[in-house]
Amino acid sequence: MSGTTVRSLARAMFKGFVRDRMALFFTILFPLVFLFLFGGIFAGGDETPRSDLEVIGQVSLVDDLPPDARQVFDDLFVVHRTTDREAALAKVRDGDADGVLEQEGDRIVLHFSQADTVGAATVQGTLSSFVDEANLASAGVEPRYTFEAEQVEDESLARIQYVAPGLIGWAVATSATFGAALTLVTWRQSELLRRLRLAPVAGSSIVVARVVVALVIALSQLAIFLVSSVLFLGLRLDASWWLSIPLVAAGTLTFMAIGLFCGAVARTNEGATGLANLVVLPMAFLSGSFFPLDLAPDWIVAVSYLLPLRYLNEGMLDVMVRGLGPGAVVVPILVMLGFALVVGGLSSRLIRWDKA
Amino acid sequence: MAPVIEVRDLVKTYDDLRAVDGLTFSVEAGEFFGILGPNGAGKTTTLEIVEGLRQPDGGEVRLLGEAPWPRNLDLCRRIGVQLQSTAFFDKLTAREQIRTFAELFGADGARADAVLDQVGLGDKADTRTEDLSGGQKQRLSIACTLVNDPEVVFLDEPSGALDPQARRNLWDLLEGLNDSGRTVVLTTHSMEEAEALCDRVAVVDRGRLLALDSPTNLVRALDAPVRIAVVAGALDAAAAERLAGVDTVEVDGDSIVLITRDPAPVLTELARREALDGLQVRGATLEDVFLDLTGRAYRA
Ligand SMILES: Nc1ncnc2c1ncn2[C@@H]1O[C@H](COP(=O)(O)OP(=O)(O)OP(=O)(O)O)[C@@H](O)[C@H]1O
Ligand SMILES: [Mg+2]
Secondary structure (H helix, E strand, O other): OOHHHHHHHHHHHHHHHHOOHHHHHHHHHHHHHHHHHHHHOOOOOOOOOOEEEEEEOOOHHHHOOOHHHHHHHHHHEEEEEEOOHHHHHHHHHOOOOOEEEEEEOOEEEEEOOOOOHHHHHHHHHHHHHHHHHHHHHHOOOOOOOOOOOOOOOOOOOOOHHHHHHHHHHHHHHHHHHHHHHHHHHHHHHOOHHHHHHOOOOOHHHHHHHHHHHHHHHHHHHHHHHHHHHHHHOOOOOOHHHHHHHHHHHHHHHHHHHHHHHHHHHOOOHHHHHHHHHHHHHHHHHHOOOOOOHHHOOHHHHHHHOOOHHHHHHHHHHHHHOOOOOOHHHHHHHHHHHHHHHHHHHHHHHHOOOOOO | OOOOEEEEEEEEEEOOEEEEEEEEEEEOOOOEEEEEOOOOOOHHHHHHHHHOOOOOOEEEEEEOOEOOOOOOHHHHHHEEEEOOOOOOOOOOEHHHHHHHHHHHOOOOHHHHHHHHHHOOOHHHOOOEHHHOOHHHHHHHHHHHHHOOOOOEEEEEOOOOOOOHHHHHHHHHHHHHHHOOOOEEEEEEOOHHHHHHHOOEEEEEEOOEEEEEEOHHHHHHHHOOOEEEEEEHHHOOHHHHHHOOOEEEEEEEOOEEEEEEOOHHHHHHHHHHOOOOOOOEEEOOOHHHHHHHHHOOOOOO
């Protein structure tokens, strides 16, 4: 392995990448669109979104609130009065409302839709606390403890705080995987790999050059996504955000190894693309890239521990949002490097130079 | 001096197919050597074994006195290889392409530019490789193999997919390759190409060596008669039969073909009878050699 060889190869690979519009689109623009879609909706300030509540007929809980509680309640809910039960339920089903409230005697029933887990959980949680309070009041008991929740992340968390780390993790994983897989397959298909085998080029030089290029790409992604999230989507970075750099670097190695595996197993570009999608996309869903793991069913959380992307996503959340320090990245980085070693070692045994 | 390439009893099998079946030949320094054969004859396989890309199943190979397998980085520096498909880095221009190869071989940028000019691509230097024509791609590919000033150059069907015009242009370029004492090994399924370029030709079919000699000697050894075709009206067949030196006469549509082993007196006589209009003389070609060696018509 020699420095000049690595530099020449890396330069050639990098030029090939930046001149490939398709690759640029999927690496930068596509994730950026997701970021704005997912992160933009509720972004733009510290205001917690109010839940839409359909109230059927008379519900004493809502109607007879004491004035100060009324104030809090109105901050949290937008109430629509209705008598049409069916229409109200349909609204929840369609996602136009977060819940339907009705009273049958002493039973207060909340109808919610599991389709919107976040909305449903919010409505359930807040309403049940109002019910508790009302119960205490009607029993004539002065509450012994009062509870006030204050978020550590100053005031309320804009949704972008949770969206950005996961989406960045997904974007980095995708481009590292596809980059490695497609380079390997196209170079094998075009016989460039064999051509390089006939040049005084060590195999390790090719790998190192590819790693350098992948790291440059991944860190550029990180920079672009962070800057646009901070500027346009109101992302607030915690002081230890810079720890996302080593996290992304380790993640890149892991997913390059996965990409190499896909490229080693597949014969064609299409095969490699399909295989990489098959690995990365479900992994993104199960690792909290598209919705927070805190809200995911238990089985998903259990599965996520087996997936390297989970460690990247959670690590990013820890340092970018949750305000944890360097200690929080040690385990994720070690786990990801472990994955990289095992999968990379396996791939290097499977890699072929020849088409046939 | 020892031969540049020595191949002895070379065997390569794919599953139960013997792609190379006991080949023996050697190539001297400075020679322009051709490996000629139809599709699937085993040309590429042979070449790739000599280059060190494939491991032979049997036999022995020496390239510049060394064993090419396992991978031998010193040999890599001394040879230049053009694979059957043009292998380039994605989305680079011609100049970037050849400069990258130059850097990999430790040659400098000036050398790269000079070679680009040498193959006539100076004015295409800033064109992306995917936008080059087939012939230009081949030239660039050849330029990339020359960038390290190799002692031995391997070209696998360099003119394979080119039209006749581009093919001739390429021949002009290839002809000069061994001028400075460089050894060139080329595979082709074009008889014409082998005759035009090669000092010696190994004719292979089904992995076996059929003949090995200079194109002229191969044709001469056939001792095939010359075919002289004249326009039908110029001469009648009966008169043609009686001409001195004519062995047989064939009537072929609107021409009469005189077959002879002694063309000089026949041509003189035809000239005297003013029957030279539209005359065609065809000696034996490598194609006839192939037909003679295999009993099969040559289909490339
Ligand atoms: N990797 C491989 N696996 C299996 N069979 C192969 C492989 N490479 C070549 N062959 C077979 O070996 C035989 C010789 O192939 P080779 O490529 O050497 O022929 P060639 O003379 O170069 O033909 P062409 O003129 O088409 O390039 C063919 O029948 C081919 O199908
Ligand atoms: Mg071939």
